[in-house]
Amino acid sequence: MIVARILANGLDRRVAAFLVALVAIAIAVPALNLLLPPDNPLHVPTHVVALFGKYLCYALLALSLDLAWGFCGILSLGHGAFFALGGYAMGMYLMRQIGARGVYGNPELPDFMVFLNWKELPWYWYGFDQFWFAAIMALLVPGLLAFCFGWLAFRSRVTGVYLSIITQAMTYALLLAFFRNDMGFGGNNGLTDFKEILGFNVQSAGTRGALFAASALFLALGIAVTATVTRSKLGKLMVAVRDAESRTRFIGWRPERIKLFGFTLSAVMAGVAGALYVPQVGIINPSEFAPANSIEVVIWTAVGGRGTIVGPVIGAVLVNWAKSWFTVALPDMWLFALGALFVAVTLFLPRGIVGMWDQWRSGRKELRAVGVGSAEPTVETPIVRAKPVSAPALDASAPQPAE
């Protein structure tokens, strides 16, 4: 089992514990939902399963952004685009599964195409009646977009604020494109009204439980992959690029390749998150591409702690849980709270909750040792340590692009 192998390789204890916990809830939550009668105090209601399944997808999205931002230093303001593309791939599969049960009863064409008076399926919808094809596309399309975009951007050394802004332009262009009816992705309304996935009704409690378990397991997989990558030599290079891109280049590495790898892997993870998200919420529409959504993902990661593995997961669940609570209890206050969160986290919690926890836990002595270590990098260890504790000292002095 992959978890066991990674454990054997010696992950840090916190990540290992987190993985075990995720596998446990992947089994326990659907079981408590399905096996216990509703009047049992330990019963988990179906809507809670659906809600937390959604949070787990957001957590995977936040984790993917953390890989790009926290470890490679690429602040992407367009990660929602990869998420939405993965979601659209899954949505297209679910759309084809509706078959003749749509409002117009057309076995070949989705309802919105019949409505637009289209006669045949556009070529890019071919293959999406097969689950395996849709699943591959959910990985391939975001990955390919990130690869092309990253290849162009990193090769010409677009960095910092400029890079953030063009990632935002990318998701904005996709937003506008997907709003068009002519694109053949349902325009404004997007894809919805799904019936079944792999032959199971998407609404049933059993399917929801399975999707929850899948989300938890994929999140665990994502964490395992991120942890493995960041602990490898490549991961150390990523951190080196994040903290001192020019120095890494002068030593003889190719920062653009390292960044491209991180960015593409991150986009694929975001695509997986989107593909798991769509069957659970039952709709995918262009508003997922909105630049504001992508920026919100950044705050999840920042709240939890960028440059840490478990931070983004905690941040995504906490912020979204708060959002759910606010939008019910104090709907007018949510944007104030979110805005204040952005300001407060950047001002007072630059390393997020997990980063603060680490700082509090570690003794004075260790802190001083790290401070000295990073201030005078020795010749033997030119690569900066990946441990999050080292991030602040470097962050402040690191030459930020476009300064």
Place this chain on the structure above:
Amino acid sequence: MNDPIQRPLLVIAALIAALAGLLAPASAQDNAALVQRFATENFGEIANAVNALATSGSERASPVIEALRDSRLVYRQGDRAVFIRQADGSFADAATGAAADAGATRPVRLNNNVRRAIEAAMGALTLMHPDARRRAAAAEAVFKSRDAGALAALTQAIGQERDTRVKRLMEEARAAIVVADASAPDADRITAIGVIQRRGDQDALAMLGSLPANTTASVREAAETATATIRRSLAFWEAGQNVWYGLSLGSVLLLAAIGLAITFGVMGVINMAHGEMVMIGAYTTFVVQQAIRAIAPGLMDASLFIALPMAFLVAGAIGVAIERLIIRHLYGRALETLLATWGVSLILQQAVRSWFGPTNREVTTPSWMSGSFEIGNLAITANRLAIIVFAGLVFAALLMFLKRTPFGLQTRAVTQNRRMAGAMGIRTNWVDALTFGLGSGIAGLAGVALSQIDNVSPNLGQGYIIDSFMVVVFGGVGNLWGTLVGAMTLGIANKFLEPYAGAVLGKIIVLVLIILFIQKRPRGLFALKGRAVEA
């Protein structure tokens, strides 16, 4: 008028009648005879009566024919006396207009043939209307209908016309009739084609495209040459119109982006709350106008001039506050600044939404900014023109400010090399705060301008922020000219793509082009050179 062969005869008859009418105004007796012809059941007779009356030059022609059009013309069967039923139900003698007792009457009936005759007659009558606008409209109507029946009246009207613009329209109308008349001499028709070519719009094209079948080759050739010329000139004007729209969009982008460019240039931070400063400027305009409405309604036309400094001060003060409270603490962490200012933008948006409500607020456009005029075939609206001029003024003022004042000098020094500037004794954090205030204040000014062409809602700023980023990224920072060129290029490119690709696709193409452009020039068109870039 039923029979097409009758038409030329009628035209000649009408011409003679018109000339006769011109020479000797119809007497009361003539009026009675003319009017009496309406007392019939025969539609052909009625149509003839309309023509006769219209060309007689009688002062009773207009009211009688209007009454006929509105089915208010009646006649007594016995003595064939004709009356007009007034709005209040009483009757007036059609020949004299004096009040009369009608008794049992029946209406003069209409069919389509009669209605056509009425239309042509009304057209001819309106050609001599005292109001120049009515005369121009009548000439236009004749140009479109090419009704040969109006030729006589038209010739007469041209002779009397004093207004050169109306006279030109009438001449064009006459030319249209001549061109459409296959029986007219070729030389006349070619001259007429020349007149129509000078008109040079879509109607002229349509006119020249529908020549009668039995037109001679030489006339046809002249028409084709004229068509080609008109098409060329239309394409030229269309390009001109696109440039104008592009300039208008570009100046809006310039206003929205220029403050952003200054703060980005000096401090290296992207202010995501910049759009909200624009929004606050627009709301300031709204509040100022509300106050003026309550205190001094007479000042409404000057409201924008009061709103401008107010918006500058309000937005600038908020900008300085943001800089002092938040951005100052994030110095050197550009990406975190971006996040923090995004948080500020959410708070400002929600604050305005809670305060003023989520719906659009109505901002009055002063009278001097409404209306439009034409240069050639170019329609120019006053509010767009005002915004272009305003953007130009703001740009020039900013340029002067940065080049000619001590503060401008310090700002440029900090932009070029912050640490060296600090070493020279410039208080860089003062410069930061004031620059941020200046940039925000200019966004406030932009808000006053945008309140005139866009909906004033809490989301106003959101719509412009991404476009402003594109302008800054495209134009490069640290150079105002880069922002100007960037804004105008994007504005004009957008408007030229729109007719081919549609508004949304055009925008997508522009975004993709910018993303590709950044690969070539990662620091924009007008990048700063030297050490400052690598700092």
